[in-house]
Amino acid sequence: MKKYVLKAGSTSLESLVIIECDEPKVKPGEVLIRVHACSLNFRDQAVVTGNYFGGVLTEDTVPLSDGAGEVVAVGDGVTEFKAGDRVAGLFFQNWHDGPPNPAAGAALGASGCNGMLAEYVALPERGVVKIADSLSYEEAATLPCAGVTAWNALMCGRNPIKVGDCVCVLGTGGVSMLALGIAHAAGAHVVVTSSSDEKLERAKKLGASGFVNYRNTPQWGPEAAAASNKGGADVVVEVGGAGTLAQSMQAVNFNGEIALIGVLTRDGDTTPHPLMMKGSSIRGIFVGNKTMARDLAAAIDVNGMKPAVDKVFPFKEAAEAYRYQTRGAFGKVVIRV
Numbered sequence: 422m423k424k425y426v427l428k429a430g431s432t433s434l435e436s437l438v439i440i441e442c443d444e445p446k447v448k449p450g451e452v453l454i455r456v457h458a459c460s461l462n463f464r465d466q467a468v469v470t471g472n473y474f475g476g477v478l479t480e481d482t483v484p485l486s487d488g489a490g491e492v493v494a495v496g497d498g499v500t501e502f503k504a505g506d507r508v509a510g511l512f513f514q515n516w517h518d519g520p521p522n523p524a525a526g527a528a529l530g531a532s533g534c535n536g537m538l539a540e541y542v543a544l545p546e547r548g549v550v551k552i553a554d555s556l557s558y559e560e561a562a563t564l565p566c567a568g569v570t571a572w573n574a575l576m577c578g579r580n581p582i583k584v585g586d587c588v589c590v591l592g593t594g595g596v597s598m599l600a601l602g603i604a605h606a607a608g609a610h611v612v613v614t615s616s617s618d619e620k621l622e623r624a625k626k627l628g629a630s631g632f633v634n635y636r637n638t639p640q641w642g643p644e645a646a647a648a649s650n651k652g653g654a655d656v657v658v659e660v661g662g663a664g665t666l667a668q669s670m671q672a673v674n675f676n677g678e679i680a681l682i683g684v685l686t687r688d689g690d691t692t693p694h695p696l697m698m699k700g701s702s703i704r705g706i707f708v709g710n711k712t713m714a715r716d717l718a719a720a721i722d723v724n725g726m727k728p729a730v731d732k733v734f735p736f737k738e739a740a741e742a743y744r745y746q747t748r749g750a751f752g753k754v755v756i757r758v
């Protein structure tokens with residue numbers, strides 16, 4: 422089989438190499454997956470450049486947390502899966518249910534845990550979930566990190582969103598466009614910010630109804646609140662980080678929640694006081710658990726929601742897929758395996 426490896430000490434894509442090796446032997450409690458598609462997340466770029474948590478890779482590592490495929494063999498003791506099942510790996514290999522906890526385990530595709538960019542991958546049964554019947558492998562491969570994060574942000578907070586609520590998503594990247602899809606399916610009004618009017622037009626076709634160009638309007642928070650159906654967003658999908666938080670606090674509604682997700686910007690005013698008068702809060706999000714991944718798949722099957730896939734690259738062009746994503750994709754970038 423073939424797989425990609427990021428060499429130990431990687432600081433650039435020069436370290437991404439494809440190698441031939443034996444297929445993994447399935448051990449007791451594991452499932453062997455023939456991977457059909459993977460997707461890229463912003464964090465996968467940080468793993469390449471050595472800027473992910475923990476710094477540079479200390480050993481050669483198969484990259485990417487997100488991949489979907491077909492079970493081809495199961496080890497002794499496996500009860501949840503059988504050959505032929507359509508599955509995806511979970512971002513956290515050991516977080517089944519309940520709140521965030523220190524035992525969530527390794528995250529696929531970073532230091533200490535090989536990821537999905539390989540023709541065959543063996544994972545523990547607990548670290549695998551069935552994918553939505555209504556999605557192709559390429560669509561399902563967009564969900565383990567970005568989709569579960571978006572689901573957690575919108576559906577697992579203090580006030581899960583409901584019909585007539587307002588959600589504000591920052592930018593048109595992977596997490597934000599999946600959040601747009603989930604919020605729209607739930608009957609919420611969605612305000613989108615972007616640096617590009619053309620991308621705002623594309624978001625309109627996916628169901629968004631409020632639009633702010635944050636490049637033309639750097640103080641975009643009040644404008645996003647005004648574009649809402651109720652004076653502010655019940656949930657802000659905060660993928661921007663320190664540089665956008667002050668505006669997110671302007672955009673959020675009374676009794677609303679800022680889902681603190683991203684680190685796209687590092688500098689800015691993070692004074693939390695604007696939340697005080699509104700009784701709003703900030704909730705830290707770190708992807709999510711297996712139950713969230715299952716619930717997301719079930720909701721997708723009911724609603725017919727389709728993840729926004731910007732472009733699909735062949736396996737041999739994985740490095741080009743990484744480069745394409747850094748240029749600002751609309752939704753997700755996928756690699757067909």
Ligand SMILES: NC(=O)c1ccc[n+]([C@@H]2O[C@H](COP(=O)([O-])OP(=O)(O)OC[C@H]3O[C@@H](n4cnc5c(N)ncnc54)[C@H](OP(=O)(O)O)[C@@H]3O)[C@@H](O)[C@H]2O)c1
Pocket residue numbers: 461462463464566567570591592593594595596597614615616617620635660661664665681682683684685686706707708709746748749750752
């Ligand atoms: N905490 C978690 O569990 C978790 C999970 C997933 C992702 N994340 C984080 O969330 C962030 C987004 O991840 P992703 O995979 O969705 O990234 P992505 O697909 O690469 O999205 C990048 C997009 O973000 C938008 N953007 C960039 N700077 C912005 C700014 N200053 N204000 C508003 N939007 C901005 C741009 O949209 P336009 O081109 O439309 O301007 C850009 O195309 C990253 O920091 C990632 O590490 C965290």
